[in-house]
């Protein structure tokens with residue numbers, strides 16, 4: 001059925017002219033946008049469908065409609081381990097050490113239900129496409145567990161097959177109990193690509209290869225993952241230059257900066273994106289710009305772990321593709337995509353003054369920026385031929401009171417709210433603020449039980 005959204009106070013297109021259409025309308029047919037413009041200019045064939053009830057109509061009065069936000073970095077299983085007391089006040093390496101043992105008790109059901117929960121939170125906060133970086137597979141867990149959850153939730157998904165192979169006995173950071181054999185990692189990576197990866201336009205599911213970080217895998221696995229990914233046209237993702245200790249590890253172990261290390265392994269190019277890059281140096285920024293290597297900027301996580309202020313202004317000016325990531329729920333305990341855009345703006349201003357980032361640039365990074373980082377030209381903007389992924393924010397609540405002068409900027413400057421409507425791939429997944437693709441109270445009840453079970457098992461009960 002054709003979907004027609006009408007009467008939006010403002011329709012933010014993020015198209016080539018960055019048009020913001022007053023009293024905007026949008027027509028979608030199947031997975032794709034067919035038409036975008038002012039409601040008064042709706043073509044007669046669509047006007048007839050509205051009048052005779054043959055189209056599904058969404059009245060967007062009082063709302064700002066914009067392209068769905070794109071989340072480029074997450075570890076959804078961590079929604080089971082939010083606000084863990086022992087990991088509340090740590091920096092990256094000691095934070096990880098405190099959590100690895102807990103995570104070693106994860107089960108397939110925990111992966112599934114935590115992914116549903118994390119996706120519900122993202123969808124309600126305006127996100128329509130997300131990546132997830134799963135790098136622990138204890139007790140029979142598989143990436144298939146998160147893929148199944150994404151299919152139930154109806155989210156556009158880039159499933160990153162993470163991995164760790166360098167246990168503590170081999171000089172890595174994670175305990176040996178949570179690492180895998182490299183041969184098994186590569187075999188499973190190939191299986192996942194063959195079973196699930198869809199490279200078509202409007203694809204709802206892509207597979208990504210994603211060894212976890214320089215301090216948890218070998219150089220051989222990084223190189224072989226890149227070879228495998230390129231043989232099958234899938235993207236590569238990992239963590240890089242997250243904080244000073246991370247840079248020190250790279251210099252000490254490899255005699256290279258993180259950027260040099262990535263380049264030496266073939267981990268640069270438009271098919272690669274790195275999370276964080278808080279400490280990417282000038283040479284690294286130039287390299288990323290030259291090669292089109294992407295960055296997932298995670299401002300809340302960087303603040304939570306006191307990692308620093310990523311040089312986003314400099315990266316953007318140099319031409320580095322930058323998207324936003326909420327990061328895992330254990331280092332950003334609130335995974336709100338619109339909130340993340342707000343923090344991106346605020347953090348650049350803390351570091352570089354009030355002109356460092358504007359509201360519209362923050363929204364552009366959260367939409368078009370993320371799309372480019374994930375290697376997609378079919379999401380991030382609303383125009384004919386683009387995927388029908390859009391969200392609506394109701395501007396009538398107290399949080400936006402008095403912000404009618406510029407409702408688009410208000411989305412970033414005011415306290416972030418949840419969406420009233422979300423459409424993914426032409427399908428309404430949130431209506432009147434309610435998620436339609438899951439029984440959320442039931443999912444959350446099970447999620448609470450599983451979080452408790454995880455802690456009890458880790459405590460040896």
Ligand SMILES: [Zn+2]
Pocket residue numbers: 073074075239275327328
């Ligand atoms: Zn991460």
